[in-house]
Amino acid sequence: MTVSTVEDAREQRVRLLDRVENRLDGLLAHERERWAYVDPRAAAPIGDIAALVSAGGKRLRPTFCLLGHLAAGGSPTSSLIVDCAAGLELIHVGALIHDDVLDAAETRRGAPTAHVRRIREHNDNGWKGEARRYGEGTAILAGDLADILADRLTAGLPVQARPVWNELLTEIIIGQHLDVAVAAESLVDPEISRWIAVCKSGRYSIHRPLLLGAAVTGREDLAPAFEAYGEALGEAFQLRDDLIDAFGDSDVAGKPVGLDLEQHKMTLLLSLAAEQDPEVRSLIEKPRWDLPRLQDRLESTGVGQVVEERIDHLVDSAVGALQGAGLGAPWRSELTALAHEVAYRSR
Template sequence: MKRGKVEMVSSTVSTARQTRSEVIERVERRLSEFLAAERERWLGVNLRGAVPVEAVTDLVAAGGKRLRPAFCAAGFLAAGGDPAEPLLVDAAAGVELIHTGALIHDDVLDASELRRGTPAVHTLHAAGHVEHGWLGEPRRYGEGVAIISGVLANVYADRLTRDLPPAARDIWSEMLTEIQIGQYLDVAVAAEGVVDPDLSRWIAICKSGRYSIHRPLLLGAAIAGRQDLAPVFEEFGEALGEAFQLRDDLIGTFGDSTAAGKPVGLDLEQHKMTLLLADAAERDESVRKLISAREWDTAEILDRLGEGKERIEQHITLLVERACGAIDRAGLDEDWRRELAEMAVEVAYRNR
């Protein structure tokens, strides 16, 4: 399915999109009200008690694509679930909080100073430490606040999803495990200088693409009691998850930091074996030699990656076609087949 063909059917808002948008509006309210209540609760104990809650709240309020809640809602609604189901809203809000916690921790691990156009949690609180002249090391304090805040986001997510049915709980647990193991492997491979394109591909898809699309879709379908849709959503999610991550890598390597809301180019500076780099290493011996060196020639690597951008764009198009083909064979309502296809295009061709 070509990008233009999908966009042609997007001129009017479908019933599916409107219903999904209404669910996401309820998710936004749930997050806002839940976090506001938590802030008030801990302010009543001590002013400092609200600091990690505010860190989570501020990042949620800073925006973001709400991609994961959107796919959770889409999986549930496409499976025939009742849009008024409160558990759907809690699960979608929980997925967003898991993402929030992951971002806070990512920024520490990647030494990224910006997130969504504002200082990252660890950066903000390290600066506050300096400003107030507190005791100890500012960096450690800022990173400590970030670690605690990220864990708190996960705790809140678990609270919101405590009533998940067993099948959905299994998917939830698997998603959280994949994120943590994938994150560790990402750190380990960079530190050890491992050149293993297959492993790097698995890490990239596992720690980002899979939990962004595949697992939220399965979670939504499981809440609706439609585990039979798992094979279709897996095929759709795996293909689109790879496209999502390749686009993420293109933005992180060649994009505009203002549009992205975060620094670009950090992955190469930190010897991260992204999916984009792993793909290039599989195809180009000179790239493999460059990344096998202890010190990377980032300018040369960047040039090599730039030469392959057109082929990556073509590969992304093929992945979108594969994802849409899976949905076409799913036996879903036509409105939802169209909606999922349009979501695939939006994910694969975004600029941030």
Template sequence: MLARVEERLAALLAQERAYWSEQNPDALELVDCVGAMVASGGKRLRPAFCIAAYLAAGGDPESEVAVDAAAALELMHTSALLHDDVLDESELRRGGPTAHVLHATLHRERDWHGDARHYGQSVAMLAGNLAIVYAERLLAHCPPAARSVWGELSTELMVGQFLDVRAAARFQPDIPLARWIALFKSGRYTVYRPLAVGAMLAGGSPELLTPFEEYGLALGEAFQLRDDLLDAFGDTDITGKPARLDFKQHKMTLLMSFALQDEPEVKALVGDDLPNTDPEELHALLLKTGMKDRVESVIEERLKVANDAVSAALPAEWAAELHAMARAAAYREK
């Protein structure tokens, strides 16, 4: 089914390219922003959770509607990445220049009018919008119960992004808020809601949602902590992202919330000014104070909670599948 999700994504984008080649070839620059992000090798986590829950709940493997919904989840995520890169002013994504950087460069090379940077951001914003529209088009035959979950997912995505941006600007160490945002952005958006979309598409019992929610929220926290660790300690050659972007963007990550609250040395180094804190010093201090190891053990504990939640609720083979997916997500290297 995941192979068919890839085919569905490729077919939609090929059809759109063909259509706009006829209508107005200039439009291909926008379509290709979406296409390039889709083709740039994401982990396809959300489609995988959706399809796993769909099959675990007894869904028909031949269904086109489930394949469409899983592809729609990936397109919604494509949009989130395009927009995220504008919000974060990131230069690099998956080892290449981000869409807004690429189009700012085109603007300069073509000697066009106006501000190149603003032009690049405008293109990336509209490409993100187009990806949302493509996602919605794939949901044309999605039944109301799954659509309703989709509506919650997409609302939470936008609100989660906003709270993240707002918390970064406000910049107060606030563990409950950082945790809430992590649960929302990763737990609900990446894990629980895709599982719920799949379960509802299979006509699964609403009782299945409770263990999926427990699994999703626990794994989401582990996932977010891994994200923070990769940003702080990861290998940029593997992650394809600039090192310590969260520090530079003064994001109040879950990791930084823990560190600022619990470690007086970190608090003393950072003070009220994370953006001007030397990333190398901070990096060393997080290692020295044992913060990295402490977060690793939280990840392990959260993973156990996630696994226990589905062990009782699902057939053994599907519980094992979700355990493997949880491990892969929590211990990923990029």
């Protein structure tokens, strides 16, 4: 399907994304009703998922999936790609619910996280057992259920798209595990940190969704261009994440900032700072981090500027990778616009 103008391209994408929202809302409403019929409590995990879906979010993964599909010449009225993009968002919601337990995060998308809400519910009602176990346990189940609903939505994936889907799912887990392990061991290893960033953000959020869209459409030939675009933009995306967490404002970000340092996460930003500044290195090699001093030092080393420059460079690479890939000009333009949105966002 070719489009002649950027406006047409944008409209097709927006229209499909609307259908993704409707698909998510419809599926969750249906499941919620069905389980509430058994018992109101049975619908609670669906409620946790729905709360996060309706709280907004960037819909980055569905957007890249739809764009990969459309840019590859896929039908602008395909139900399969709508389901697939909706499945990606549910996988993301499941990963967020679990990550928030792993990170002990208090807020997400501007509201208390699922486990925090459940812990409060337990405390407010004076229920039996440990509130933390109840809250985190029910959040584990809600995240599991999000994955299951995603599995259902993607059951119709064509065989050539399966490997992309499988890799995407596996990489989220492996990347997340490495992230936790590196933080626990306080490893200072820019090599592993870069791998984690590439895996968790680049591939998961951008490259694999794009490729998934193209693979559903049978255009695996676009893989090299989408990979180069996705890996560069993914690193930029992760660096922006790191910048927001290190120097951002939680009101703007809609989530708490400073968590990476608190959790001793060896972010890409931190490993760059450690590479260029021995004091940062010595601060993070201590068994307990002196957070205010580390924060000050990060600001005075100017690592923020270094990271901004690297982001500029990565965006150029990403956009450059689209040249000569055989994509229509309107789609190239859409992908370029999206690269800027992703790399220069404030939340």
